[in-house]
Amino acid sequence: MTVLASPPDALTVNAPKPTRSLARRRLGRTLIFVAMAIMAVIMLYPFAVMILISFKTNAQYLIGSSGTSTQTWQQINATLPIWQELWNSTVVCSLSILLILVIGVMAGFSFAKLQFRGGNVVFLAIVSAMMVPLQAILIPEFVNIAKTGLTNNYLGAVVVYAALGTPFSIFLFTTYFRRIPDELIEAGIVDGLGYWGVLWRLAMPMALPAIATVTVLQFIQIWDDLLVGLLFLQNPGERTITVGLAALAAGHTTSIPLLMAGSLVSAAPAMIVYLVFQRFLVRGLTMGIDR
Amino acid sequence: MSLTASLSASTSARRTPRASLLSKRRRRVGVMLILPALALVGLLIAYPIGQAVYYSFTNWDGLTTQWVGPSAWVQAFHNPTMWTALKNNGELLLSVPFALGIPLLVAVMLHQRVAGWKIFRSIYFLPTAISWVVIGLVAEHFFAYSGTMNSLLSDIGFSGIHTNMLGQENQALIALGVTFVFSMIGTNTMLFLTGLATLDPSLEEAARIDGAGAWRIFRHITLPHLSRFIQLAFVMTVISAFSALFSLIFVMTGGGPGYSTTTMEFLVYQTGFNQSMFGTAALYGIILFVITALVGIIQLRLIGAKDS
Amino acid sequence: MAEIVFDQVAKVYPGGNTAVENLSLHVADGEFMVLVGPSGCGKTTALRMIAGLEEITDGTISIGGQVVNNVLPKDRDIAMVFQNYALYPQMTVGQNMGFALKIRNVPKDEIKRRVSEAAKILRLTEYLDRRPKALSGGQRQRVAMGRAIVREPQAFLMDEPLSNLDAQLRVEMRSEISRIQRLLGVATIYVTHDQTEAMTMGDRVAVMRGGVLQQVATPEDLYDHPANAFVAGFIGSPPMNLLNATLVESEGTLRARFGDQSVEVPARYRQTHRLDENLTRPLLLGVRPEDLVVANADAPGRFSATVALREALGSEILAHLNFGGEDVIVTDEAQASAPASHSTRVVARLGARAKVTVGERIDLTLNPENLHFFDAQSGETLRVSR
Numbered sequence: 001m002t003v004l005a006s007p008p009d010a011l012t013v014n015a016p017k018p019t020r021s022l023a024r025r026r027l028g029r030t031l032i033f034v035a036m037a038i039m040a041v042i043m044l045y046p047f048a049v050m051i052l053i054s055f056k057t058n059a060q061y062l063i064g065s066s067g068t069s070t071q072t073w074q075q076i077n078a079t080l081p082i083w084q085e086l087w088n089s090t091v092v093c094s095l096s097i098l099l100i101l102v103i104g105v106m107a108g109f110s111f112a113k114l115q116f117r118g119g120n121v122v123f124l125a126i127v128s129a130m131m132v133p134l135q136a137i138l139i140p141e142f143v144n145i146a147k148t149g150l151t152n153n154y155l156g157a158v159v160v161y162a163a164l165g166t167p168f169s170i171f172l173f174t175t176y177f178r179r180i181p182d183e184l185i186e187a188g189i190v191d192g193l194g195y196w197g198v199l200w201r202l203a204m205p206m207a208l209p210a211i212a213t214v215t216v217l218q219f220i221q222i223w224d225d226l227l228v229g230l231l232f233l234q235n236p237g238e239r240t241i242t243v244g245l246a247a248l249a250a251g252h253t254t255s256i257p258l259l260m261a262g263s264l265v266s267a268a269p270a271m272i273v274y275l276v277f278q279r280f281l282v283r284g285l286t287m288g289i290d291r
Numbered sequence: 292m293s294l295t296a297s298l299s300a301s302t303s304a305r306r307t308p309r310a311s312l313l314s315k316r317r318r319r320v321g322v323m324l325i326l327p328a329l330a331l332v333g334l335l336i337a338y339p340i341g342q343a344v345y346y347s348f349t350n351w352d353g354l355t356t357q358w359v360g361p362s363a364w365v366q367a368f369h370n371p372t373m374w375t376a377l378k379n380n381g382e383l384l385l386s387v388p389f390a391l392g393i394p395l396l397v398a399v400m401l402h403q404r405v406a407g408w409k410i411f412r413s414i415y416f417l418p419t420a421i422s423w424v425v426i427g428l429v430a431e432h433f434f435a436y437s438g439t440m441n442s443l444l445s446d447i448g449f450s451g452i453h454t455n456m457l458g459q460e461n462q463a464l465i466a467l468g469v470t471f472v473f474s475m476i477g478t479n480t481m482l483f484l485t486g487l488a489t490l491d492p493s494l495e496e497a498a499r500i501d502g503a504g505a506w507r508i509f510r511h512i513t514l515p516h517l518s519r520f521i522q523l524a525f526v527m528t529v530i531s532a533f534s535a536l537f538s539l540i541f542v543m544t545g546g547g548p549g550y551s552t553t554t555m556e557f558l559v560y561q562t563g564f565n566q567s568m569f570g571t572a573a574l575y576g577i578i579l580f581v582i583t584a585l586v587g588i589i590q591l592r593l594i595g596a597k598d599s
Numbered sequence: 600m601a602e603i604v605f606d607q608v609a610k611v612y613p614g615g616n617t618a619v620e621n622l623s624l625h626v627a628d629g630e631f632m633v634l635v636g637p638s639g640c641g642k643t644t645a646l647r648m649i650a651g652l653e654e655i656t657d658g659t660i661s662i663g664g665q666v667v668n669n670v671l672p673k674d675r676d677i678a679m680v681f682q683n684y685a686l687y688p689q690m691t692v693g694q695n696m697g698f699a700l701k702i703r704n705v706p707k708d709e710i711k712r713r714v715s716e717a718a719k720i721l722r723l724t725e726y727l728d729r730r731p732k733a734l735s736g737g738q739r740q741r742v743a744m745g746r747a748i749v750r751e752p753q754a755f756l757m758d759e760p761l762s763n764l765d766a767q768l769r770v771e772m773r774s775e776i777s778r779i780q781r782l783l784g785v786a787t788i789y790v791t792h793d794q795t796e797a798m799t800m801g802d803r804v805a806v807m808r809g810g811v812l813q814q815v816a817t818p819e820d821l822y823d824h825p826a827n828a829f830v831a832g833f834i835g836s837p838p839m840n841l842l843n844a845t846l847v848e849s850e851g852t853l854r855a856r857f858g859d860q861s862v863e864v865p866a867r868y869r870q871t872h873r874l875d876e877n878l879t880r881p882l883l884l885g886v887r888p889e890d891l892v893v894a895n896a897d898a899p900g901r902f903s904a905t906v907a908l909r910e911a912l913g914s915e916i917l918a919h920l921n922f923g924g925e926d927v928i929v930t931d932e933a934q935a936s937a938p939a940s941h942s943t944r945v946v947a948r949l950g951a952r953a954k955v956t957v958g959e960r961i962d963l964t965l966n967p968e969n970l971h972f973f974d975a976q977s978g979e980t981l982r983v984s985r
Contacts, residue, residue, distance in 0.1 A: 036400055036401070036405065036411045039400075043415050043417065045429075046421065046429040072761045103331060107325045107328035111325070114324070122325060132580060133576075135534060135555070135576050136340065137580075139343060140339035146340065163335035167332060185653050189652070191746075192702040192703055206688060220384065224421065243420050246541060259293070263421075268427050312670070
């Protein structure tokens with residue numbers, strides 16, 4: 001015998017039935033989860049491939065066997081000048097990023113807070129340089145740098161990387177610095193700082209998230225770059241890891257497992273940097289977009 | 292007020308200099324701070340563009356320069372290879388809708404904040420950290436004759452299809468396009484996700500109370516808000532299609548088979564450094580620049596038109 | 600000597616906008632001077648010119664006897680408290696307060712001494728190691744003051760420091776700031792748009808409007824003898840009632856006519872104010888709300904009005920009253936904030952126990968001791984200056 005807990009009335013009769021839509025929503029969310037999981041598998045595919053294949057010998061790979069071995073990894077040092085190339089990549093990245101940050105912070109602060117005549121025009125000019133594809137200026141660039149004898153030197157590549165990365169960093173820093181209230185700068189002035197002091201002692205410490213964002217993005221860009229390295233660091237002793245890998249691939253006698261191992265080595269640092277700094281990346285990008 | 296008139300006459304004798312000390316210093320520091328940036332960008336980006344224009348009119352092979360004039364350009368436009376390259380770029384542009392649509396879907400999915408979405412977000416962006424070179428190598432393996440794609444297809448049941456896409460003239464470009472879309476998913480998803488995060492949730496809630504279903508909300512609220520981000524993603528993707536593809540091509544196909552995967556950005560490299568025809572290479576570079584500049588300007592116009 | 604002198608100072612922006620016009624003002628050493636006025640009146644601009652954050656277009660400003668037009672802010676020996684506090688987010692409270700001294704290479708123990716002393720005065724000692732974002736609004740405001748105190752400057756400049764605080768905190772901080780200023784004896788220029796702050800805190804108050812100084816006087820003087828209708832309506836809350844009136848003489852007595860009412864004006868006003876030459880000309884009769892009293896049946900100078908609105912505040916009752924006649928409302932649109940002058944409406948401040956109901960018609964008298972007369976066109980007081 002059923003007992004009604006409360007008599008049905010006008011309010012409850014037409015109310016949405018909670019259980020049904022809740023189930024539907026659960027289904028929807030499960031579907032989404034499944035879709036995202038499939039997507040994740042697709043995205044992780046390159047890593048799976050690299051790991052799987054690098055743990056085979058060339059022989060195993062060619063046959064298609066499912067055996068694994070660490071032989072390739074043990075041999076990698078002998079076939080690829082890994083450490084040298086990693087070192088080169090690190091040096092080039094660090095120097096370029098340092099240059100980009102210093103120049104970017106200085107210019108960003110100036111454009112954002114130190115208005116002067118013609119400043120806006122210069123800002124637009126520099127930012128529009130973001131749209132120049134490397135290939136358009138490649139030839140003259142190469143010639144210029146070759147003439148100054150810097151092609152077999154870190155400096156040539158560093159300077160080119162810096163020039164390519166500066167416009168974007170200036171864009172980001174300018175947007176970021178604009179958010180600093182003018183009052184804060186005035187307080188610094190009244191307290192006794194000059195504008196130079198305000199920049200380095202007040203504004204720059206406040207810009208750490210933007211600095212982190214630029215660092216991560218530029219690191220990935222420069223570490224993974226092929227074309228500039230190919231042309232401006234032709235001396236094998238100065239090759240970056242990415243160029244080294246491409247050179248390896250171009251030589252068609254190279255074993256695939258070796259290539260995969262080399263790929264992993266080349267990809268690892270950038271991945272680590274990204275994973276460590278991802279918080280800043282999201283924050284920094286959000287700020288750059290809604291000004 | 293008659294008072295001011297008589298007073299200004301007497302105070303003009305006591306005019307103090309216009310600019311205060313502080314504002315003079317401000318201007319001086321302001322200019323000094325941008326000089327390094329100006330020098331860097333001017334010397335290494337603006338100046339070479341001018342040089343490239345000059346070189347494009349010459350017959351320079353690295354040793355001797357010979358002014359050829361406009362006929363260099365006429366020759367270039369009669370060169371079938373260049374047109375093939377342009378055609379390839381154009382065909383690759385067909386992948387742009389995918390490079391935008393898929394990330395959009397993924398971003399919307401992530402935005403639903405289903406359990407574990409943060410981990411998924413990290414995973415999706417991870418390929419962006421890898422070099423195009425590496426992706427190209429993996430893709431080469433995927434598309435090869437004995438590669439994964441074929442084994443997948445035979446697993447599903449299409450064992451009849453067994454190709455080496457990268458070796459077929461009319462298929463290599465498709466393989467390239469697919470790889471390109473894969474590479475752009477990470478960045479564009481991040482971009483759209485950022486855009487979605489700036490969307491005011493109360494708008495969505497109001498619509499839901501009004502009875503709008505998920506699709507309607509998406510079309511009338513989400514999409515319009517994202518339009519700015521979609522435009523930005525569009526510009527960035529197209530520019531990548533015209534410049535970043537270089538690494539993929541270099542590693543996967545070397546421009547071949549034949550010229551079927553040679554795009555403008557690869558052509559510049561090939562003409563200049565493989566064939567030592569620097570003048571012509573510079574010319575191609577200029578064409579590339581004009582195309583990307585046009586895309587950027589058109590986008591700016593569109594954005595400007597919408598905002599006004 | 601740390602006196603501050605404005606000598607015919609003007610500030611004109613490149614677009615032609617005049618923010619401050621011909622300002623001459625003298626602030627004595629140790630004096631608490633308040634600059635008050637509606638937004639856009641130029642008070643903040645004037646303050647910033649003292650600090651050196653705005654260029655001086657014309658005239659000179661002197662601090663401690665020295666003309667500072669071309670002196671950098673940091674060399675003017677002034678300290679400033681900003682409206683939004685402008686605390687350095689990356690530094691602790693202690694570091695914020697000591698920063699200016701650190702820049703000038705003041706020895707560390709001296710910095711420590713000054714900071715802890717200031718912290719004691721402001722009751723911030725336990726917060727010295729906190730970052731600004733971990734502080735409440737009131738605490739941040741005190742840190743901003745601490746930063747200024749530590750400098751031991753010739754003058755304090757304060758730009759609406761209390762406007763971001765809630766009402767209760769504001770009342771508290773008002774007395775705090777007054778106390779500290781008296782304790783330290785440093786000349787202070789305080790900018791606000793709140794006339795209550797001006798009246799309670801200032802030794803003298805300078806009222807500004809549209810870039811022009813209206814009147815500078817002690818709070819009492821400002822209240823009792825406003826120089827023009829704007830000051831009269833700005834100082835005091837609820838504002839002074841300004842009635843469009845005309846003076847007529849009938850049978851030897853002077854009467855002021857407003858709306859459909861008419862009230863006798865005591866004869867002595869003819870000596871203290873220029874009334875005779877203004878007979879039959881339109882003028883403004885000013886009566887403060889507390890000077891409107893419920894009348895006895897036979898009180899002289901009484902008039903009647905209907906209660907339109909009744910606001911019971913607990914401590915008093917504000918009655919808004921209407922009377923008949925053509926309602927001529929004059930508003931100065933160019934610089935709204937002085938209340939409009941009406942012909943047929945007044946606000947009266949009555950005792951808490953006053954029995955008035957809406958719609959009731961009651962009789963009121965004007966307190967004959969406290970009438971104000973202003974020229975209707977220029978707004979200038981008709982009072983004969985002593």
